[in-house]
Amino acid sequence: MTEQDIRSILTISLMASFADGSTSDVERDEIRRVAEGLGAGGVDVAALYQDVLLKRVDLGDAVAGLATPATRQLAYEMAVCICNADGVRSEAERAFLADLAGRLGLDAEASRAHEQQAESIASAPLGAAAAAPGTAAAANTQGTSRASSMSDAQMDKAIVDAAILNGALELLPESLATMAIIPLQMRLIYRIGQSYGYQLDQGHIKDFLATMGVGLTSQYLEQAGRKLLGGLLGAIGGGLLGGLGRQAVSSGMSFASTYALGQVARRYYAGGRTFSTDMLRDTFQQMLGEAKGLQANYVPQMQEQARSLNPAKIMQMVRGG
Numbered sequence: 531m532t533e534q535d536i537r538s539i540l541t542i543s544l545m546a547s548f549a550d551g552s553t554s555d556v557e558r559d560e561i562r563r564v565a566e567g568l569g570a571g572g573v574d575v576a577a578l579y580q581d582v583l584l585k586r587v588d589l590g591d592a593v594a595g596l597a598t599p600a601t602r603q604l605a606y607e608m609a610v611c612i613c614n615a616d617g618v619r620s621e622a623e624r625a626f627l628a629d630l631a632g633r634l635g636l637d638a639e640a641s642r643a644h645e646q647q648a649e650s651i652a653s654a655p656l657g658a659a660a661a662a663p664g665t666a667a668a669a670n671t672q673g674t675s676r677a678s679s680m681s682d683a684q685m686d687k688a689i690v691d692a693a694i695l696n697g698a699l700e701l702l703p704e705s706l707a708t709m710a711i712i713p714l715q716m717r718l719i720y721r722i723g724q725s726y727g728y729q730l731d732q733g734h735i736k737d738f739l740a741t742m743g744v745g746l747t748s749q750y751l752e753q754a755g756r757k758l759l760g761g762l763l764g765a766i767g768g769g770l771l772g773g774l775g776r777q778a779v780s781s782g783m784s785f786a787s788t789y790a791l792g793q794v795a796r797r798y799y800a801g802g803r804t805f806s807t808d809m810l811r812d813t814f815q816q817m818l819g820e821a822k823g824l825q826a827n828y829v830p831q832m833q834e835q836a837r838s839l840n841p842a843k844i845m846q847m848v849r850g851g
Contacts, residue, residue, distance in 0.1 A: 531601060536573050536758060538595030539605045542630065543754070544582040545589060546609035547747050549626035550619075557740075560748035568755045575755065593633045602634040604763065607705040608754055610645055614652040615712060615750040616736070647706055647845065654713050654848045656720040656732060674802045678725040685722070689792030692718040693821070694828050697785030698835035699844070700753060703763055706841060708753050710848050711784050712746055715739075717850075718788065719795045726799035741807050742794065742814040744787070753784060785825050785832065790817035 547561055565579035581587045596602045609630055613623040631641050678685060696711045716735050723730045736746065757763035794814050798805050805813070 531761070532597070533572055534595045535597065535601040537578065538592045539601065539608060539758060540568075540573065540575055540755060541578050541582060541587060541592040541595075542589070542605045543608045543612055543751060544579055545592070546612040546623075546626065546630075547751055548582065549613060550622045557745040557747055560743065560745040561751060564748050564752040564755065568752070568759060573759065589630065589633060593630070596634070603636060603640075604705070606631060606634055606636055606641065607644055608758075608763075610648045611705050611709040611754065612747060612750055614648045615709065616746040617652055617732070619649070644706075647841075648709060650845065651706065651709050651713055651848050655850065656717055656730070656735070657724065657850065676726040676800055676802060678722075678796075678800065680725045685725070685796060688721065689718065689789060689796070690828070692792060693785045693789040694831045695835060695847075696788040697825070697828065697832040698839060700757070700784040701832060701836040702839060703757070704841060704844075705754065705763065707839070707844055708757060708763070709750060710844050711753060711788070712749060713848050715788050715791055718792050722792060722795040723799045728799055728803075738795070738798070738810075739791070742791075742810050744791070744814070749787070756783065785828065786818055786821035789821035789824070790814055793817040793820075 544561070544565070562576075562579055566576045568575040578587075593602070593605075596605055606627075610627060613619045613627060619627070627645070631638075680688065692714060696714055699707045699711050699714075702708075716732065716739075719735050719738065720730050723735075739746065754763060791814070794810065794817055797813060798810065
């Protein structure tokens with residue numbers, strides 16, 4: 531994959547992140563932060579972000595920079611996943627993807643199959659007993675400390691197991707594997723909240739993540755961008771496993787972010803959801819630092835899980851199987 535291919539794919543990905551026209555200021559700041567942090571290999575992602583934001587580049591120019599069917603397919607897959615990262619696609623996002631698919635000249639049947647998989651991941655239920663949208667706040671009171679139905683050891687295991695799984699998913703080349711990380715993080719938060727007696731809906735969990743500064747679109751963009759710039763996203767066959775250890779240590783943020791989210795959720799719901807925004811963000815950053823220190827200890831487990839995963843198994847896990 532050439533530098534021009536990477537530049538074009540990232541440009542299209544950034545366009546997809548703004549396609550619905552309703553990106554919040556918080557999410558826009560997170561996307562900018564991601565762009566500034568992704569610069570590598572001669573690609574100035576921060577400059578690409580400015581070009582997209584100020585409309586100095588159009589979709590046709592970005593598509594023209596993709597020289598092969600494989601890079602055009604990858605660009606489309608990333609755009610689909612970004613448009614689904616925060617839930618079901620809006621009409622504006624659907625229109626953007628239809629325009630993109632037409633310009634890329636992709637096989638219509640293959641494109642639809644990928645879209646359906648992405649929608650299935652984005653709309654997967656949190657759990658069998660998930661509350662209906664909008665009911666979480668009314669159903670649960672705040673301000674009272676609570677005990678979990680899980681023991682400390684069980685809670686620790688649930689958080690570490692989820693972090694290892696998401697670290698393994700980050701090692702896989704498929705774009706849908708990267709997309710599965712966010713729903714699995716949300717399910718972990720749901721499970722922790724449920725253990726403290728809270729029935730959470732997706733809206734509550736998205737707000738919880740946003741309060742900590744964890745945007746769904748920006749998180750997917752960061753994960754996929756690191757894979758792309760590291761030469762992993764879209765890799766084929768034998769090139770994957772040989773680089774697992776290096777990739778896990780150098781850029782495997784999914785282990786750390788999942789661990790940190792689990793530990794913050796544990797404290798937040800145990801304390802009766804009384805943390806202020808600053809407390810949530812400070813605690814998340816503290817736990818993120820702790821997780822980065824632990825991550826190297828779990829590289830063998832992440833590698834082992836990555837070798838056992840395939841798209842069908844990933845879809846089953848996201849659906850709760």
